[in-house]
Amino acid sequence: MPAPPDASEVAVAWKDVRKVFADGHQALGGVSLDARKGEVLAILGTSGSGKTTLLKMVNRLNDPTSGEVVVGGKPTTAWDPIALRLSMGYVIQEAGLMPHMTIEANVGLVPKLKGVDKAKRTADAHRCLNLVGLDPKLVGARFPHQLSGGQRQRVGVARALAADPDLILMDEPFGALDPITRREIQDEFRSLQRDLGKTVILVTHDLREACRMADHLALVDHGRLVQAGRPADFLERPANEFARSFFQDARAVTAIDGGANP
Numbered sequence: 001m002p003a004p005p006d007a008s009e010v011a012v013a014w015k016d017v018r019k020v021f022a023d024g025h026q027a028l029g030g031v032s033l034d035a036r037k038g039e040v041l042a043i044l045g046t047s048g049s050g051k052t053t054l055l056k057m058v059n060r061l062n063d064p065t066s067g068e069v070v071v072g073g074k075p076t077t078a079w080d081p082i083a084l085r086l087s088m089g090y091v092i093q094e095a096g097l098m099p100h101m102t103i104e105a106n107v108g109l110v111p112k113l114k115g116v117d118k119a120k121r122t123a124d125a126h127r128c129l130n131l132v133g134l135d136p137k138l139v140g141a142r143f144p145h146q147l148s149g150g151q152r153q154r155v156g157v158a159r160a161l162a163a164d165p166d167l168i169l170m171d172e173p174f175g176a177l178d179p180i181t182r183r184e185i186q187d188e189f190r191s192l193q194r195d196l197g198k199t200v201i202l203v204t205h206d207l208r209e210a211c212r213m214a215d216h217l218a219l220v221d222h223g224r225l226v227q228a229g230r231p232a233d234f235l236e237r238p239a240n241e242f243a244r245s246f247f248q249d250a251r252a253v254t255a256i257d258g259g260a261n262p
């Protein structure tokens, strides 16, 4: 197993978190995990394994039943939930854009809530739309329904970047895209993330997406962490049969991708 990171290098730490929902369903059964500063951590697992529940603990859409999540050195329960949410980007499937607001206004929403003035909001929105490959002059005044699905997902990423957060949470952000567009956005986002030095926590059930984009992977199953490490660790030393079978086609993935990111 790799050495645990120094506390100063940790952006988010889940410490023995358990989640029992109001109906008695235990979604997480004691998970400990770190996301390091400046890295992409992908949380992988089958449907219902607890990935979204883990992610929503970071921005307090969910609080743990026991254990704690530490963000920026402080337990989430010590943060004001609104201040916590405004401090990070959040990208969800289908982008979650406000349908009645223009693209420019959607991208500028968090800066507006933070009190950023209109001129700077507009300039930042244009910069972020350009970053994700959209022409602000072309799409800025449109409404979300006037864009393609792939363009909307780019806007979702631009919105998460707009307030220049250190941390970005992404929950199946590139779902429902054709494989070519999906791969293009994954690669663009990865190089953007490297350039900007953001910490990203990416929830996905797509092993290929995780291997393309992440520095570290965390595999969850039935609310428990099966294994955390670099992609190569899973291939070379799977923790159990589930990890082995989940990763069995990873060799094929790296063969197809030329082994650039095993």
Ligand SMILES: Nc1ncnc2c1ncn2[C@@H]1O[C@H](COP(=O)(O)OP(=O)(O)OP(=O)(O)O)[C@@H](O)[C@H]1O
Pocket: 021, 022, 023, 025, 026, 027, 045, 046, 047, 048, 049, 050, 051, 052, 053, 054, 205
């Ligand atoms: N509010 C809730 N009340 C009760 N059970 C819940 C609630 N939210 C989620 N669950 C359950 O907790 C488990 C984990 O859900 P979660 O959304 O974290 O899964 P996931 O790994 O993100 O799955 P998917 O890949 O399908 O999105 C599931 O069995 C789900 O039905």
Ligand SMILES: [Mg+2]
Pocket: 051, 052, 053
């Ligand atoms: Mg989910």
